[in-house]
Amino acid sequence: MRNLYIWFCIFSTVCASTAGDVLIALAMRRIGDLGQLQRKHGLLAVLARVVSSGALFGGIFFMGMAYFSNLVGLSWADLSLLGPASAALTFVANAIAAKLFLHENVDRRRWFATIFVCCGVLLLTSS
Amino acid sequence: MTLRKYLVLLAIVAFGSIGDTFLARGMRDVGAIDVHHIVHVLSALANPWIIFGTLCLLGFMSSYMTALSFADLTYVLPATALGYVVMALLSRFWLQEHVSLQRWAGIALITAGVGLVAGGPSRTEHPPAPAKAVETLQERR
Numbered sequence: 001m002r003n004l005y006i007w008f009c010i011f012s013t014v015c016a017s018t019a020g021d022v023l024i025a026l027a028m029r030r031i032g033d034l035g036q037l038q039r040k041h042g043l044l045a046v047l048a049r050v051v052s053s054g055a056l057f058g059g060i061f062f063m064g065m066a067y068f069s070n071l072v073g074l075s076w077a078d079l080s081l082l083g084p085a086s087a088a089l090t091f092v093a094n095a096i097a098a099k100l101f102l103h104e105n106v107d108r109r110r111w112f113a114t115i116f117v118c119c120g121v122l123l124l125t126s127s
Numbered sequence: 128m129t130l131r132k133y134l135v136l137l138a139i140v141a142f143g144s145i146g147d148t149f150l151a152r153g154m155r156d157v158g159a160i161d162v163h164h165i166v167h168v169l170s171a172l173a174n175p176w177i178i179f180g181t182l183c184l185l186g187f188m189s190s191y192m193t194a195l196s197f198a199d200l201t202y203v204l205p206a207t208a209l210g211y212v213v214m215a216l217l218s219r220f221w222l223q224e225h226v227s228l229q230r231w232a233g234i235a236l237i238t239a240g241v242g243l244v245a246g247g248p249s250r251t252e253h254p255p256a257p258a259k260a261v262e263t264l265q266e267r268r
Contacts, residue, residue: 116236120233
């Protein structure tokens with residue numbers, strides 16, 4: 001039963017984290033390059049644009065859910081299980097979500113990079 | 128990609144890995160949370176390790192948002208996976224821990240993945256919407 005709870009936490013962390021990443025990426029794309037904006041309009045204008053983004057707050061809400069789900073998971077399982085499992089699954093889920101929802105150009109190079117990193121994380125932390 | 132942008136990616140690596148380690152240390156103090164009293168997870172927020180971990184994750188969040196303002200999500204995520212390699216190398220050369228062949232293989236795979244993604248463009252260029260395209264043309268004139 002404990003294993004079921006742990007995998008439920010990993011699943012909810014991956015889903016919430018992916019939703020958060022996609023919403024934050026969408027918001028930041030709409031806002032534009034923060035460095036350039038700050039040089040052109042100043043820090044206050046950048047802050048005003050960031051604070052007025054609804055997608056950003058949606059993203060932060062899902063990131064918060066991922067944070068608490070991760071905390072509950074850490075109370076049942078070690079970081080060495082929870083960390084790699086959720087990180088590796090989040091890499092793949094993000095690549096799929098970025099292609100579907102953000103229409104990013106996830107070409108062969110980025111797929112290979114995602115799979116390499118995913119396998120590398122599993123190898124590094126499961127030994 | 129400028130030096131400032133690489134520094135932002137480096138800040139994500141540092142804040143993310145340190146924050147996760149602090150959270151894990153703090154949750155060891157707090158102990159297992161009863162599934163029927165899940166709100167007890169809020170009591171963990173008083174633990175100093177959890178507070179430091181959360182502060183680090185706030186630093187992670189601001190540098191992550193900055194990175195996403197100039198690069199794609201599928202560029203930022205693999206590029207910042209170097210944190211796992213840094214932690215493994217620190218444990219080998221600083222803490223003198225044994226790093227198995229399997230771990231070296233993991234380090235090689237992550238480095239290859241980061242190298243692959245870093246060699247490509249950081250941003251997908253979307254064609255501007257028709258109204259915006261006219262505006263852009265007028266601005267150019």
